[in-house]
Structures are given as C-alpha cells and as structure tokens.
Amino acid sequence: MIRPHKTTIFAYAKESSTLFELKRIVKGIFKWPSDEQPLYKDDQLLDDGQTLGECGFTSQMARPQAPATVGLAFRADEALESSKALGAGGTFKVERLLSLHP
Structure with a gap:
C-alpha cells in the first residue's frame, strides 16, 4: 500500500520485482520521476537494481495485515523532505510511506 499523508493506496509487488519497478508504480500514481x-x-x-527479496522484503515479513514499509524521500518546493520507516530513529519528518506486500 502507498500512504501519502492520510490516504492509503494498495500496490502489490513480487519479491523478484526490482526497486526500479517499484518506483515505476509510484511514478504512475504520483507522477514523480x-x-x-x-x-x-x-x-x-536502497539500490534500484536490487530486488525486493534482496532488500529483505519477503512474503514472510510482508503480509496483507502487516505490510513492509519503505521510506520514500521526495523533493517538494526545492527542499528535500524525507520519510523513514515507522519505528526507525532519526529526525526525519514522515511525509510519504510506501508499504509493500510482496
């Protein structure tokens, strides 16, 4: 699922999908390059050439009732705002969350 602010959009990807393929899904929804x-x-x-499985996003850890979360950084008004996976430390403002169910 993709969660911009308080909206939730479900998106499915396989463990064999690359991160670049995942980015194409995001591009189709939000029109971000x-x-x-x-x-x-x-x-x-994360490296675009890696598969979701290589990054640790497996069907054992990403389930419909508890999808895996990927942090997505994006540019808005020439300032870089970042998001981090829930539970991760740091001072990043959560703006966009991308959750997967491989």
Whole structure:
C-alpha cells in the first residue's frame, strides 16, 4: 500500500520485482520521476537494481495485515523532505510511506 499523508493506496509487488519497478508504480500514481524517488530501509538508501527479496522484503515479513514499509524521500518546493520507516530513529519528518506486500 502507498500512504501519502492520510490516504492509503494498495500496490502489490513480487519479491523478484526490482526497486526500479517499484518506483515505476509510484511514478504512475504520483507522477514523480523515478530518479527523484530515493527509497530507504532502516535509514539505508536502497539500490534500484536490487530486488525486493534482496532488500529483505519477503512474503514472510510482508503480509496483507502487516505490510513492509519503505521510506520514500521526495523533493517538494526545492527542499528535500524525507520519510523513514515507522519505528526507525532519526529526525526525519514522515511525509510519504510506501508499504509493500510482496
């Protein structure tokens, strides 16, 4: 599911899907260019070429009742605002959350 502010949109991806493919889903919904969508897991920037499974997003840890969460950073008004996965430490403002169910 994709959660911009208080809206929830469900999106499904397989463990074999790459992060770039996930970014294409986000681009289709929000019209943000893929190269302006840094994705994070536990405060670590993820590589577009990795699969969801390689990043640790597996069907064992991402379920419909408890989807996995990816932090999504985005540019708004020339300022970079970042979000982090729920439960992750840091001083980042949560603006966008991207949750997956592989």
